[in-house]
Amino acid sequence: MAAGRGQFFLSLMQGLQQVRPGGCADPGKKPDLTHPAGARVKTSLTPLHLSGRAVMCENPKPSLLPRPRPPLLPLPPPSLPPPSTSLCAYTPSVPYSHENYIDRLPPEIVLKILSYLDADSLFCISFVNRQLHKLANDNAIWYELYVNEIANKKWRPRLAILSDDTSSVQDVPPGFWKRLIFRELGCPKDTIWRKELGHINPYTGMPAQVKQILGGQRVNWEITLSLRGGQELVFKQDHTFFSDSSVTVCWNSGLWPRVRQVSTLQLHGVIRPFKGAATNKPQWRSLISKTVVSRQEKWKFLATDKLVKLLHFDEGITVGVWRGTWIIAFVMANLHFHKLVERSLLGSPSCPYRPSEVSPLYHGVSDPDCGLRGYTVFIVLHNSVRRIMRRRYFPVLGLTDNIGKGFVHFRPKYEHTPVLGRISFPWTAEGLQGEIKNCCMMTLTMLDEDQRPFWCVSSTVILLLSNSNHEQFVLPYSDVEGRVRMNFVWMPDMQQYFLIGLQIRVSVEKLNKHFGKEFFSPLGH
Structure with missing residues (x-):
């Protein structure tokens, strides 16, 4: 049976080489006197089964000579992706269309789509074209954003401008609510929380609502590790503990470098984005402290256990490193409540907040005991x-x-x-x-x-x-x-x-x- 299949495939290949598709032998070619079967071929209408269909080849004159071998035709190139392109990434070319499908949508549909964006995204999309600039500055959308953001700040007094009647929303000039929301919520407004800082706890001597103010201003703390090669690693806080007069911030997750590879450690106060806003956008950062870690004389060894060693730096920074590898395990910062809100909000990314100088309490007083009692x-x-x-x-x-x-x-x-x-x-x-x-x-x-x-x-x-x-x-x-x-x-x-x-x-x-x-x-x- 195996020999029969081999003979069949051999005859099929020889037939494909001798017969053109849809035609017969070429009389201009030199005849081949040999035949694979060893017998002469009779001239007649002979059906040839090729690709599932019969092709009839007619010889006008009977001849005992074998049919001439036709030339091989080149196969068409396969429709495959280029060799350098993976099969998964290959996509057929689509003709480019200059038609703007957004222009064909009704304005009501576009406004509905834009209503799901946050304030930052809505501000950015207004620079795409004139149509989106006009729709993205619609007062109704910005009014809804303003109402939602004010409602989330429960510790703030609710403004009298907010009402259930939205008929007068469009009566104000274009961009009114947009400018209002960026003025109220786009940057820390100190006129409100400074009044809250005036409530002093008589037992501790510190502001009584520091935790509430920091939460209302959406303040988090981040550390930035600058490596000696120039790379910077940013870590977000994992845990906070508020005590009577300070807050302890912990960072203990992520891929940490060795402490000897770190050049500087910067502590920033960061304002979190609004609820629902994208988290990969630039945020306001206020530098609180900058510690030079590369100078080992700044290191102060505190204690150790079976796994980690404690190193203390300036500004209340404590670093735990794994024993044997000196890879950082965690970082903790103990921040005093004194001027903490100002340091977390009013500084710049590169310069910390500097409080204004206070006039001396007993300037010019001749009493020798002043300043040494009470x-x-x-x-x-x-x-x-x-x-x-x-x-x-x-x-x-x-x-x-x-x-x-x-x-x-x-x-x-x-x-x-x-x-x-x-x-x-x-x-x-x-x-x-x-x-x-x-x-x-x-x-x-x-x-x-x-x-x-x-x-x-x-x-x-x-x-x-x-x-x-x-x-x-x-x-x-x-x-x-x-x-x-x-x-x-x-x-x-x-x-x-x-x-x-x-x-x-x-x-x-x-x-x-x-x-x-x-x-x-x-x-x-």
Whole structure:
């Protein structure tokens, strides 16, 4: 059977070579005296089955010679995509049409389509052509956007201009509602939230509605890591924790580089887009702080556990790196409430907000005790998930007989204050969780005699052993403006820490600048 099939296909190929499609042998060709079958062919009307149809070939004169072999005809080129083009990406060419199908739509249909856009997209589409410019500036669309955006800000007072009667919407000049919504919502309007900042919490001395104002202004925080090769990586916040006088922001997701590859770390306040708006558009950014990470003398090692190490930088920035690889695991920032709203909104992408200078409180006053009495100290220990301890001291007096090395000594009245739970620093990164013991965040607010913020601190601190009996501990902090030392004692029976002492030292230079008078020389007496 296999031999029969082979003979059939051989005869078919020979017939295709000898017979033209739809014709017969060419008499002008030199005859081939050989025949594959070894026999002469009779001249007659012979049907040839080719491609499922019979073709009759007529020879006018009988001849015993075999038919001449016709020349091979070239096959038509296959209709396949170019070799460099993949089959999935190949599409047949479509003739280009200059017809504008949007012009054929009724204006009502186009307005209905445009009503689903947000303010940013509606503003951009108005520059396509004259027709879309006219339709995208329709007062009815912008009026609906204005009503929806004002309704989402529930902490703001509802304006009297909004009413249920929309008959007068088109009576205003063209573009009225468009200009109004960009003036009201396109940039932070400080006339409203500045009034809210005037409500001060008497216990903490800080604005009482900082969290509500930041939420109403849609403020988030982002960090930008500038690598040494010039690349920039932007990370959005993953978690926030609002304490009494500060907010802790955490970034713990994404692909992080090694800490040695980072040149600078920038912290920005970012205004989130409106609800339903596209998130890939440029957003307002206000620089809060910029930390030079490449200078290793700025690194301050705090503590470690089995997985991560804690590094502390300026401006309350704490970085956790994986042990052994030095790849960043997470970043935390402890931001003090003092001027936080202004720093998050009123700065530029490259320059931070600078508050206006306040006139000295006691400029020209000859009383030597002015500026050294009636202070208030509010201190909070916390981490990224809970508050550990808080305490308010009033009044706090400055001691003029303990001036040394350019610092004035402040000592509040001693009262034992219990600590709620363990002093720890929990963290989360890449699905893993951990807790670093004897480490937390400290937020200190020092108010002057006029209850104005005098010294504000928000930083990560470490609890150190003070003596050899493992019962007394000290929690220190220092910078160029002052020093803090908190003394703790561990009660084994109660399994609890107690704060038994607090010492604060403020630089003489800071006192002289704040009060506008020369208290003492920075070098001592």
